[in-house]
Amino acid sequence: MSKQPAPTVAIVGGGFAGVAVARHLERRLPGHWQILLLSRENYITYNPLLAEVVGASILPGHVVAPIRQMVRRTRFHMVNVARVDLEQRRLILAEPDAEPISWDRLVLACGVRADLTRVPGMAEHAVPLKLLGDALALRNRILVQLERAARHPDPEVRRRLTRFVVVGGGFSGVEVAGELQDFLAEAVRYYPEVNADHCRVALIHSRDRLLNEISEGLGRYAGKRMRRNGIEIHLGARVARVDEEGVELTGGGRVEGATVVATIGTAPVGLMDRVPLPKEKGRIVTAPDLSVADHPDIWAVGDCALVMNQHDGRPSPPTAQFAIRQAALVADNLARREAGRETRPFGYRSRGQLASIGHNKAVAEVYGLRLSGFPAWLLWRGFYLLQIPTLLRKVRVYFEWNWQMLFPPDIVHLRFTRSGDNRWIFEADGKPPPKHRQT
């Protein structure tokens, strides 16, 4: 008698949601099930600390953790899934000769991508902050601009090169602006040709206060404190256009800066556009139990899914906190359905929010408790330290944070080029080299 192939749950996406689904399924599903996790990178990125990579507070390798070391039973493959074949239950990979992968149950956890197309000029001139590569490119760019400023003959250009504009006053925008300002203040000491007073960070936000996800008092505190630290804050301002020299605001006015960081705008990843499932604004609409309507064997979770929260009747926000909670429920519901038991709806009360604002200060709202300043910053560090995946990373980041308080900042420009590659050094900030400089 031929042996039946093991039933397979395939999870697409190895971010917060996908990895958490795999880990929970390992405990929930009977041993004969195969769990397959597929993702474009072989690591999970701990996004909440990407701003710290920009500001050289931690090494890039410390915000990522290898997925193969985070799972036990799960089989992992680093692949790019190009298409989902719903009829034949197969995943078609982007590699031309790769065999399709069969699935019996499918979990879509592929997150979202940065979208710079909403504002004219943003795609050409701004740097997003979504991936580890973005954080590295941005960090290199800061150092390139300081180098350029150190030897440019025109004082106006020098000033512009040392001005940085961050678009978006949500969590990522506030954190990266604070980190940037701190890093510039330290790094400029090693650039005697650069006027430290000219190094400026401007933060542009469309609402009347920063951090709208947090209570009004804390949002206003963050703005006041960041201004005191030298950050220029433009509230109620919208960016109409981005160019090489800064941004133009709607209704007139300009904010100068040769580097623009975009922390606004996301769009579905390409795979989501191609999958014929019910969607709203590019996110897969799920039933209350996180399965996809009319597709009981398909589940969606994390940023790529539109999940109503039974706790407050509102769509879940695109945060890691919600992605991880949803992942636990998907695994539980999937196992329940296979065992013929009733599934449960998603309902979650947020534990709170924390944001660092630079200068060893933060704002925190946890379990209804509101904190600001240095105590909130300590809480912020402690909380994120506990959340970083793998014990090894926790230990490394702990020592690095303490180390970094005692020693000068790391101002190494990490050149990505390889031997025999003649590209100009300044390309490493992610921009093509000017024609006359190509070698």
Ligand SMILES: Cc1cc2nc3c(=O)[nH]c(=O)nc-3n(C[C@H](O)[C@H](O)[C@H](O)COP(=O)(O)OP(=O)(O)OC[C@H]3O[C@@H](n4cnc5c(N)ncnc54)[C@H](O)[C@@H]3O)c2cc1C
């Ligand atoms: C700078 C920044 C700071 C943040 N700070 C916080 C914070 O402080 N607190 C918080 O709660 N949230 C924060 N977030 C949000 C949080 O990171 C996201 O909500 C979370 O990552 C969502 O998890 P996810 O698994 O749905 O998606 P992701 O973590 O984005 O993972 C998706 C994965 O799917 C993979 N993938 C996509 N398409 C394919 C394909 N076709 N084939 C194979 N693999 C694919 C991707 O490569 C990726 O690995 C932050 C986000 C950013 C960008």
